[in-house]
Amino acid sequence: MDQFTLNLLVVGASFALYVGIAIWARAGTTADFYAASRGVNPIVNGAATAADWMSAASFISMAGLIAFVGYGNSSFLMGWTGGYVLLALLLAPYLRKFGRFTVPEFIGDRFYSQTARIVAVICLLVISITYVIGQMTGAGVAFSRFLEVESWQGLLIASGVVFIYAVLGGMKGITYTQLAQYCVLITAYTIPAVFISFQLTNNPVPALGLFSTHAESGLPLLAKLDQVLLELGFQDYTGNHGSTFNMVLFTMSLMIGTAGLPHVIIRFFTVPRVADARKSAGWALIFIALLYLTAPAVGAMARLNIITTIFPNGTQEQPIAYDERPDWMLNWEQTGLLAFEDKNNDGLIQYYNDRSEEFASVAAERGWEGNEMVTFNQDILVLANPEIAQLPGWVIALIAAGGLAAALSTAAGLLLAISSAVSHDLLKSTFMKGISEKNELWAARISMAGAIALATYLGLNPPGFAAQVVALAFGLAAATLFPVLMMGIFSMKMNTEGAVAGMLAGLFSTVLYIFTYLGWFFIPGTNMLPNTPDNWILGISPLSFGTIGAIINFAVAYAVMSVTREPPQEIQELVYSIRVPRGAAGAIEH
Numbered sequence: 001m002d003q004f005t006l007n008l009l010v011v012g013a014s015f016a017l018y019v020g021i022a023i024w025a026r027a028g029t030t031a032d033f034y035a036a037s038r039g040v041n042p043i044v045n046g047a048a049t050a051a052d053w054m055s056a057a058s059f060i061s062m063a064g065l066i067a068f069v070g071y072g073n074s075s076f077l078m079g080w081t082g083g084y085v086l087l088a089l090l091l092a093p094y095l096r097k098f099g100r101f102t103v104p105e106f107i108g109d110r111f112y113s114q115t116a117r118i119v120a121v122i123c124l125l126v127i128s129i130t131y132v133i134g135q136m137t138g139a140g141v142a143f144s145r146f147l148e149v150e151s152w153q154g155l156l157i158a159s160g161v162v163f164i165y166a167v168l169g170g171m172k173g174i175t176y177t178q179l180a181q182y183c184v185l186i187t188a189y190t191i192p193a194v195f196i197s198f199q200l201t202n203n204p205v206p207a208l209g210l211f212s213t214h215a216e217s218g219l220p221l222l223a224k225l226d227q228v229l230l231e232l233g234f235q236d237y238t239g240n241h242g243s244t245f246n247m248v249l250f251t252m253s254l255m256i257g258t259a260g261l262p263h264v265i266i267r268f269f270t271v272p273r274v275a276d277a278r279k280s281a282g283w284a285l286i287f288i289a290l291l292y293l294t295a296p297a298v299g300a301m302a303r304l305n306i307i308t309t310i311f312p313n314g315t316q317e318q319p320i321a322y323d324e325r326p327d328w329m330l331n332w333e334q335t336g337l338l339a340f341e342d343k344n345n346d347g348l349i350q351y352y353n354d355r356s357e358e359f360a361s362v363a364a365e366r367g368w369e370g371n372e373m374v375t376f377n378q379d380i381l382v383l384a385n386p387e388i389a390q391l392p393g394w395v396i397a398l399i400a401a402g403g404l405a406a407a408l409s410t411a412a413g414l415l416l417a418i419s420s421a422v423s424h425d426l427l428k429s430t431f432m433k434g435i436s437e438k439n440e441l442w443a444a445r446i447s448m449a450g451a452i453a454l455a456t457y458l459g460l461n462p463p464g465f466a467a468q469v470v471a472l473a474f475g476l477a478a479a480t481l482f483p484v485l486m487m488g489i490f491s492m493k494m495n496t497e498g499a500v501a502g503m504l505a506g507l508f509s510t511v512l513y514i515f516t517y518l519g520w521f522f523i524p525g526t527n528m529l530p531n532t533p534d535n536w537i538l539g540i541s542p543l544s545f546g547t548i549g550a551i552i553n554f555a556v557a558y559a560v561m562s563v564t565r566e567p568p569q570e571i572q573e574l575v576y577s578i579r580v581p582r583g584a585a586g587a588i589e590h
Contacts, residue, residue: 046283083258188402479549
């Protein structure tokens with residue numbers, strides 16, 4: 001059976017599974033649609049939360065980020081996993097006890113203000129819409145390679161599948177679909193990693209293989225990787241070559257951004273009891289750790305495999321001829337995500353750091369005139385890994401299904417958060433308070449369909465900020481929703497004026513700082529200052545500014561609170577009751 005047919009069968013079977021689950025778990029009420037009637041088992045919810053969280057960024061991009069930077073990008077691992085610790089300890093159980101369906105609904109009721117609710121909806125929509133673009137685009141990339149269709153065609157197929165199970169099933173259908181998607185994506189990620197780890201180190205456990213001995217050289221794997229990188233003019237893999245200050249800020253931004261992401265938070269509204277919310281977060285952390293402990297090994301081993309493919313006899317010898325390049329290179333060149341240019345017309349592939357002044361003399365002696373692997377999209381690394389390591393065809397098909405599962409599972413969660421904000425927080429609670437439950441359910445489904453259409457359009461015609469979607473989404477979540485949720489739970493004196501002023505200050509300061517260096521709406525040439533460390537205020541990278549935005553949010557909120565009147569007594573008592581470890585409020589009837 002050829003590879004295309006195998007890919008089609010495996011991906012098609014996974015899609016059939018998702019649609020079947022959606023039909024089985026069809027939402028019949030708004031409680032089903034928004035919160036799965038609060039009847040989800042904590043272990044199931046933990047797996048669904050893990051799938052919701054482990055997006056195309058985690059499955060497809062993270063290993064590439066680590067592979068081409070090394071230790072410096074370990075902040076992604078620390079930030080994203082640390083965020084779940086914050087979520088489990090500080091937010092999830094208290095928000096579940098409050099007994100609401102959405103994040104803006106909690107903010108609106110806690111701060112007794114429609115204005116606070118609407119500001120929260122705006123923040124939620126900006127965060128979720130920017131985040132979902134990357135998921136839909138990632139699905140298009142995976143389709144374009146493995147099903148041999150144009151990326152826009154793949155995007156339309158992905159949108160159709162999400163439409164069926166998200167619109168039909170709501171949170172109930174999405175929960176059980178995400179459980180299946182977690183099983184698919186973790187299997188797809190782990191099996192190639194086990195093969196590759198065994199090939200390189202004779203240790204089948206990737207996390208342990210990373211610190212084992214390289215089978216051919218007898219050196220520790222990381223020492224071997226450092227050696228070949230230094231021999232080609234690159235920085236060593238295990239060193240920290242960036243600003244420690246920025247690394248701390250960026251890690252914190254990812255942590256509090258994770259804890260403030262609305263599509264993650266609403267998953268904890270689906271369990272029966274307050275204790276189950278904390279258990280769900282614990283299980284989610286375990287399920288996420290299975291992938292996150294493997295990702296550093298995947299990145300390091302893939303980087304070593306790429307170099308040894310180009311320099312099969314060692315970096316001191318001649319590289320391979322372009323005409324003798326392996327099939328995986330030829331396959332990915334056809335997507336435009338991998339490209340070579342023979343700069344010295346010798347027919348060989350020179351791969352090295354042509355920006356290194358120290359290595360320039362060595363390159364000149366060898367007759368090299370520049371790095372000839374001119375394009376290597378980091379997002380293809382995990383998807384190409386089975387081909388790079390020459391694994392069986394069924395493993396390649398499995399990784400295709402896993403990449404699509406990761407993108408679609410997070411897209412569904414984000415689309416549900418958008419739909420809930422529109423139908424429940426804007427229509428039901430603000431503009432059409434008398435709407436019936438049946439009509440609200442229809443509105444929820446229509447807004448979900450509209451959100452899918454918008455996400456598809458932006459995926460087909462991505463604005464300039466698509467590449468920076470993670471920085472903006474996490475920065476905004478850190479600077480807007482996380483502080484207001486923390487103050488809503490732990491500060492009885494925080495009032496409407498303080499909460500609204502804090503959210504707006506966090507929103508505008510973060511957006512302004514990011515756009516100053518990366519361009520307005522990330523349109524090239526519109527930045528007001530060059531994006532270089534010399535121009536950053538106090539050396540703070542735009543990617544790290546979410547932490548500063550959160551500090552600004554807290555400071556402005558408390559400053560405004562101090563000069564305005566206290567919340568009503570019943571609100572203060574409500575806040576106190578949230579923190580008392582007794583029972584959970586039932587879901588509000590609609």
